[in-house]
Each structure stands twice: as structure tokens, then as C-alpha cells.
Amino acid sequence: MKIAIFGGTGDLGRGLAINFAAAGHEVIVGSRSQERADQAAETLREALPSGTFTPLDNVAAAAAGDLAVLSIPWEGIEATIPPMADALAGKVVVSVVNALRFGKSGAIAEQDALPFASCGHQIQELAPEAKVVVAYNNLPAAGLQAQHHLDADVLVCGKSREAREAVIALTDAIPGTRALDAGPLANALIIEGMTAIIINLNKRYGGEASLSVSGLENAPARPA
Amino acid sequence: MKIAIFGGTGDLGRGLAINFAAAGHEVIVGSRSQERADQAAETLREALPSGTFTPLDNVAAAAAGDLAVLSIPWEGIEATIPPMADALAGKVVVSVVNALRFGKSGAIAEQDALPFASCGHQIQELAPEAKVVVAYNNLPAAGLQAQHHLDADVLVCGKSREAREAVIALTDAIPGTRALDAGPLANALIIEGMTAIIINLNKRYGGEASLSVSGLENAPARPA
Numbered sequence: 477m478k479i480a481i482f483g484g485t486g487d488l489g490r491g492l493a494i495n496f497a498a499a500g501h502e503v504i505v506g507s508r509s510q511e512r513a514d515q516a517a518e519t520l521r522e523a524l525p526s527g528t529f530t531p532l533d534n535v536a537a538a539a540a541g542d543l544a545v546l547s548i549p550w551e552g553i554e555a556t557i558p559p560m561a562d563a564l565a566g567k568v569v570v571s572v573v574n575a576l577r578f579g580k581s582g583a584i585a586e587q588d589a590l591p592f593a594s595c596g597h598q599i600q601e602l603a604p605e606a607k608v609v610v611a612y613n614n615l616p617a618a619g620l621q622a623q624h625h626l627d628a629d630v631l632v633c634g635k636s637r638e639a640r641e642a643v644i645a646l647t648d649a650i651p652g653t654r655a656l657d658a659g660p661l662a663n664a665l666i667i668e669g670m671t672a673i674i675i676n677l678n679k680r681y682g683g684e685a686s687l688s689v690s691g692l693e694n695a696p697a698r699p700a
Numbered sequence: 701m702k703i704a705i706f707g708g709t710g711d712l713g714r715g716l717a718i719n720f721a722a723a724g725h726e727v728i729v730g731s732r733s734q735e736r737a738d739q740a741a742e743t744l745r746e747a748l749p750s751g752t753f754t755p756l757d758n759v760a761a762a763a764a765g766d767l768a769v770l771s772i773p774w775e776g777i778e779a780t781i782p783p784m785a786d787a788l789a790g791k792v793v794v795s796v797v798n799a800l801r802f803g804k805s806g807a808i809a810e811q812d813a814l815p816f817a818s819c820g821h822q823i824q825e826l827a828p829e830a831k832v833v834v835a836y837n838n839l840p841a842a843g844l845q846a847q848h849h850l851d852a853d854v855l856v857c858g859k860s861r862e863a864r865e866a867v868i869a870l871t872d873a874i875p876g877t878r879a880l881d882a883g884p885l886a887n888a889l890i891i892e893g894m895t896a897i898i899i900n901l902n903k904r905y906g907g908e909a910s911l912s913v914s915g916l917e918n919a920p921a922r923p924a
Contacts, residue, residue: 581859582883585890587817616915627914631897635805659806659900666809666893673855673890676883683917690851691840693907 477646480504480541482534482548482556485516488572489547491620492612492650493520496545497527498623499649504530506537506544513537523621538563543570543642545612550575550586550595557602565605568639570646571596571664572612574671582676585669596664600635609634609643610664611655613671616684625652628686629698631667633658654698656689701870704728704765706758706772706780709740712796713771715844716836716874717744720769721751722847723873728754730761730768737761747845762787767794767866769836774799774810774819781826789829792863794870795820795888796836798895806900809893820888824859833858833867834888835879837895840908849876852910853922855891857882878922880913 479496483489484505497503497520505520507513513531520529532540538560548556550573557564573595575586592598596610611632619626630647632640632655640657647655658667670687677685688698703720707713708729721727721744729744731737737755744753756764762784772780774797781788797819799810816822820834835856843850854871856864856879864881871879882891894911901909912922 579884579886581886584884584886587811587889593811619915633897656901657904658897659904660803660808662803662805662808663893663896663900665811666890666897669887669890670894672887673857673882676887677880677913677916677919680881680883681916681919683915683919685913686915688912688914689901689909690912691843691907691910692901692905695901695905695907 478502478504478540478542480506480537480544482506482537482544482546484520484547486547487617487621488612488615490520491617492545492547494524494527494621495623495650497524497529501649502528502530504532504537504540506532506534509533535559535563543568545570545572546599547572553595553598553602557599561603564603567606568642569599569603569606569608570612570643571599571608571610574613574668576672582679583672585672594664594668596661596668600661607634607636607639608661609639610661610667611643613668614674614687616686618684623651626650626686627652627688629653629688630655631658632656633661633663633667635661652699654696656695702726702728702764702766704730704761704768706730706761706768706770708744708771710771711841711845712836712839714744715841716769716771718748718751718845719847719874721748721753725873726752726754728756728761728764730756730758733757759783759787767792769794769796770823771796777819777822777826781823785827788827791830792866793823793827793830793832794836794867795823795832795834798837798892800896806903807896809896818888818892820885820892824885831858831860831863832885833863834885834891835867837892838898838911840910842908847875850874850910851876851912853877853912854879855882856880857885857887857891859885876923878920880919
């Protein structure tokens with residue numbers, strides 16, 4: 477599959493790009509300009525010389541990808557999405573975007589400053605024909621970049637069940653993870669905001685937390 | 701410890717009452733009237749004849765408890781808390797309250813209809829001298845009522861670190877659980893809302909989901 481990644485130089489975006497490429501997907505590296513995309517793709521090639529990383533500017537990358545992954549800062553949503561909206565129409569768009577702020581007492585999931593109910597909602601609003609799915613926010617970024625076996629569950633939410641299923645299938649590319657269908661996009665803020673809690677746990681206890689779910693009778697097993 | 705429980709007839713409140721009593725705590729069963737409290741305590745005694753369940757009306761229960769657990773419907777916060785606020789001053793108050801609604805596509809964590817950032821925030825606002833902690837929302841209620849070994853982690857947030865530590869210590873009463881300090885009350889909505897996701901996972905896959913966290917280096921081990 478051709479997977480267009482936007483924000484592939486951030487910790488999580490880079491980790492996803494490496495794992496998708498390692499699983500044999502062609503990764504289209506989107507950025508504001510061709511030059512920045514070239515640099516980002518070069519950095520990814522250094523991390524995984526066997527991977528296929530194709531640099532393109534944002535709009536061309538959105539057009540080239542069968543599926544898109546957005547791992548951009550949330551403040552960039554408003555400027556980044558509208559020019560790509562037509563190219564994303566009909567496609568599955570995975571948002572890994574979180575709105576966090578950092579107070580004295582730790583990371584805080586932003587609620588009041590969001591123009592919509594979540595970052596996922598904002599992206600869906602700006603790219604109304606895209607099939608927005610929120611997922612991967614809570615994966616441990618360092619372990620992901622190092623291609624560790626993660627022992628983590630991925631919570632997937634979005635309006636289209638077909639799109640959620642596509643992301644669940646895509647998650648097979650990430651070793652040691654299992655994706656679970658968490659239902660409607662309405663709960664996107666909860667999945668996005670769990671990242672703030674994970675950051676606080678990491679700070680309090682050290683290491684890099686992964687979430688998992690037990691007790692589900694008919695869920696697929698997490699790969700051992 | 702004397703633990704006052706409000707909403708002890710709901711699934712989660714009942715499960716917590718049974719486990720705290722089984723661990724040797726005296727459970728004060730608070731309700732709107734002495735008569736309803738008597739009935740609730742009798743029901744709990746039938747479930748756990750060895751437990752000590754003392755029925756009192758809400759204000760008397762709040763005064764009698766060393767610590768309070770609120771497991772009431774979120775629509776009841778505004779009427780229930782103010783009369784007890786003075787009795788709760790200075791005490792740890794654990795909120796298990798969630799604001800959920802149910803749409804065609806599943807359970808949804810309420811955001812827009814909340815008068816404050818979360819149910820925990822609303823309780824803290826109405827009982828400003830209480831040390832509000834949000835915890836236990838995501839425990840599997842049926843397994844809890846049956847006193848199963850749960851294999852679950854409890855995310856604990858609240859403004860006072862001392863209060864969070866008190867709730868972490870209290871969690872030893874619940875077999876197979878480990879409580880983790882998730883930081884400030886600011887993220888209460890995320891912990892409360894995770895219940896909507898768990899309900900959707902249970903509906904989608906069957907069974908009763910438990911959350912757990914791996915990868916933390918210096919966290920206490922979950923009891924085996």
C-alpha cells in the first residue's frame with residue numbers, strides 16, 4: 477500500500493513511517509515543500525535503508541497515497557488540511573494528532589482551546605469527504621522507532637466502520653500490536669487525551685508506557 | 701478505614717463496596733434517606749454477609765466516613781453534593797462518576813453538556829475543600845462484584861498528590877489491581893470517558909474489558 481505520512485519527522489510519525497516501510501509498504505513522505513520532504517525522506521532512509529520513502533510536497537503526497545497518516549502538531553491542522561482536502565476525499569485518513577499543553581503538574585489534554593470536540597473532529601471538518609480515523613496516539617514512540625515488539629493495543633475510532641477495519645488491518649505492520657475497534661469518532665478526544673496521561677505516567681515511573689486491554693472474548697489475540 | 705459510599709447500589713459502587721468490606725473496611729452506605737440506605741445496606745449484606753455495612757443518610761454518611769466514594773449518576777451531582785460539602789471538607793473524595801450518552805453508534809463520553817471540564821471538576825467545584833480524586837471508573841463492574849482477581853490497572857488523577865497516594869493505597873483492597881498515579885485532575889475527563897470506549901469494546905467483542913499499562917520501570921508490580 478502507498479501510505480502518505482505528514483509529520484514523519486516527529487517521534488510518532490517517524491516511528492510509524494519506519495514500521496510501515498519495514499512491513500513493505502511504500503511510504504510517501506509529505507512536507508510543506510519538496511526540499512523539506514527530501515530531507516525528511518533522507519533521514520528515514522538512514523534509519524531504514526531497506527525502506528521505500530518517496531518525498532513529495534503535501535498536496536502531491538495526499539494525491540499519491542492510498543491512505544494518509546497525519547502526525548502534525550495540532551496548531552498546524554487549520555493551515556495544513558484545507559489545501560489537501562480534495563486529494564484526501566474518499567481516503568482513509570489516520571489522525572495521530574494530540575492537543576496537549578504542559579502545566580506545572582504535568583501534561584494536560586487540551587479541551588477548552590479546541591475549535592471542535594477533538595483534533596480528529598477538526599480534521600474531519602476540514603476534509604469532509606475523508607474517512608477520518610483516530611489511532612496510534614498512545615503507542616510508545618521510542619520503542620516504535622526502534623522497531624521493538626511493543627506488546628500494546630491500539631484503540632481505533634472513527635465514523636466509518638470500513639475505515640476503522642482498514643486501520644485495524646494496517647496495524648499488522650507494527651510488531652507486537654493489536655488494534656481494537658473502539659467505535660465512533662465521538663470519543664476521539666479520549667484516545668487523543670490518553671497521551672497526556674501516558675506522558676505523566678512515564679514521568680512519574682520512568683520507562684515508556686503501553687496500554688493494553690484484557691478480558692475481551694472475541695477479540696483477535698495480540699501477536700506474541 | 702470507614703469508607704462512605706454514595707451510589708452503592710449501582711454496578712460499580714456495589715462492586716467497590718463489596719471489595720472494600722471484604723478487605724476489612726467498614727463501609728458506610730449513604731443514600732437520600734435512612735430508609736433507602738437501610739435497603740441498600742441489606743442488599744450488600746446479602747452479597748457479603750461477613751461485611752460491615754452501616755446505612756446512613758447522605759449528610760450523616762459524609763460526616764461518618766474517613767474517605768468518600770461517589771458512584772452516583774452524573775445528573776445527580778448538582779443536587780447531591782452541596783448538602784454534603786461541609787462534611788466532606790478536608791477528606792479524600794473518590795469520584796467514579798462518568799457522563800455518558802448512548803448514540804446509535806455506541807457509548808459516547810459527554811463533553812458539551814458538562815458544566816465543568818469533567819464530573820470530577822464539577823464535584824471539586826461544589827465541594828471546594830474536599831480532595832477530589834478520579835479513579836475506578838474503568839474497572840470491570842461484573843468481575844468486581846464477583847470479587848474476581850481483575851488483572852487491571854487503576855488510573856488515578858487529582859489535584860492533591862497526598863490524596864492520590866491515599867487512593868493508590870486503598871486500591872490494595874481490590875484483588876488483582878494496581879493503581880497508578882496519572883497526575884493532575886485536569887485529565888479527569890479522559891479517565892471518565894475511557895469508560896465509553898470500554899463499553900464499546902465490550903459490545904463489539906464480548907466479555908468485559910480491563911485496562912492495563914506495561915513498560916513502566918519503577919511502578920509497583922500488579923499483584924499476580
